[in-house]
Amino acid sequence: METAIVMRNFKRVIAVSLILLKSLLPALSDNSHGAGYFPNLPVIDQDGNRYAFYDDLIKGKIVVVNFIYTHCPDLCPLTTARMSQLQQSLGDKLGKDVFFYSITVDPERDTPAELKKFAEAFGAKTGWRFLTGDPETIKKINHSLGDRSRNLSEHRNEIVIGNESTGVWARNSLMGDLASVEMDIRGMDPAWRPKSDTTANQDLVDKAYDSGGVPGxxxxxxxxxxxxxxxxxxxxxxxxxxxxxxxxxxxxxxxxxxxxxxxxxxxxxxxxxxxxxxxxxxxxxxxxxxxxxxxxxxxxxx
Ligand code: HEC
CATH class of the missing domain: 1.10.760.10 (Cytochrome c-like domain)
Structure with missing residues (x-):
């Protein structure tokens, strides 16, 4: 049983690396994921705090990034609510070992005040920043994270998970199984030992999938x-x-x-x-x- 879980985690690490190779490496060919790859441009969060994107928010950190806009008529509220569930399950790791960034794809309309309202509706805690800024800047940053949408309706609901220190980056979806997203996030920490957490995680998986034959x-x-x-x-x-x-x-x-x-x-x-x-x-x-x-x-x- 335990071996199976360890194997699964191992496979996941390989899967993560493959996704990395496919998706991010072409864009990174002549540089590492470190300084110089991510733009070190100014961004502003829902509380009006200003940051240099790379130096303050990415460098040396494990991050989970998604792309949202507050006028989004369909999926962003649901994916943001699922981020909020992840926030819950990561507990006090958030803001200490892991940082969440929800970056707007609509910086013209998403002022810090708009983002603040949105963040509060989802109970965002300190480790979860909603970021906006000058539209050109935001475009460059989102592009560096693999968001290539040209307009709002094209924008996708994936998340980017990465550890700048180790240079491991992966994509996942908030609409898949959240327990597995949580494991991918925890797995970004090289010191993390899956064994101690698998029971809890397995519980989550079982709970998510066990519908006990009850429709709905x-x-x-x-x-x-x-x-x-x-x-x-x-x-x-x-x-x-x-x-x-x-x-x-x-x-x-x-x-x-x-x-x-x-x-x-x-x-x-x-x-x-x-x-x-x-x-x-x-x-x-x-x-x-x-x-x-x-x-x-x-x-x-x-
Ligand atoms: C992104 C968050 C979100 C998701 C996902 C969501 N809801 Fe809601 N729901 C709300 C909010 C916010 C309101 C109240 C505000 C409004 O929309 O007018 C609401 C209102 C409702 C109401 C009216 C409650 C009342 O007191 O009259 C019902 C019923 C409801 N939702 C059912 C559902 C069902 C069933 C699902 C899943 C299929 C669902 N909701 C998914 C956020 C959500």
Missing amino acids: KAMFAKLCAPCHAIGGGDRVGPDLAGVTKRRSREWLTEFIMFPDRMRQRKDPQTMALQDKYPGVLMPPLGLRPEDAADIIDYIERF
């Missing part, structure tokens, strides 16, 4: 739980305990599938929710009617 459960865990608890209080969005009693089935189905449509036609209950949770809106997640039905049944069980 796995989908809820992946798409809704980053923002909602059912009992246990508000997170990014409202606690969903009892929501099937407060709202009609029709209303819930439409809201879960097309919250944007309901905002457009100014549905009164939807407008009231929006006023109550101004930092972030529930995104349309592309669910089919049968998915919505399973999820509502699942919420109703509580």
Whole structure:
């Protein structure tokens, strides 16, 4: 059992290295990933702190970077909520051993104040900086991290994980299994011993995948739980305990599938929710009617 886990980690290290070779090395051919590769240009965070990108934020650090914009109508709120789950599972390593950077791809509109509102909606702690700056600067920085999108709709939801000291860089997705992303992050530290952490990690994996045959459960865990608890209080969005009693089935189905449509036609209950949770809106997640039905049944069980 343990050997299998060690092997899997070993394979992951190799996979990480292969991704590195494929994706970043061409851009790095005549330099290392150190000084001179990442632009050392000025950026500003959600609290108005100014940094030199390479010297202050990258050099000697293990970092997790994603690309967002606060006006993003679809996936960024979900991926940011999943970053927030990672923040939770890394505990006090964040801000000490690991640093999160969410860099805007829309610096014209994303002022520090806008980013601050967004960061607060997701409960970002000190080790998680939301970065903006001069548009040309931000473009160069994002380009150095492999973001090649020419406009906002092209922007992707991947994350870049790296350790500048060892020169190991990898990509992953926030929409995959978060326990494996967490292991990739922890694995960036050469001193990390997977063995001591595998039990906890295996628990996470089991929890994420074990839907116990309950329809809607796995989908809820992946798409809704980053923002909602059912009992246990508000997170990014409202606690969903009892929501099937407060709202009609029709209303819930439409809201879960097309919250944007309901905002457009100014549905009164939807407008009231929006006023109550101004930092972030529930995104349309592309669910089919049968998915919505399973999820509502699942919420109703509580
Ligand atoms: C990125 C965060 C996020 C994700 C992901 C998300 N929601 Fe929401 N949800 C919100 C926010 C914020 C609100 C309230 C503000 C608004 O959108 O008007 C909300 C509101 C709701 C409401 C209305 C609650 C009430 O009290 O009337 C329901 C129901 C709901 N969400 C269900 C879901 C379901 C089911 C999923 C998964 C398929 C989901 N949400 C995914 C953030 C999210």
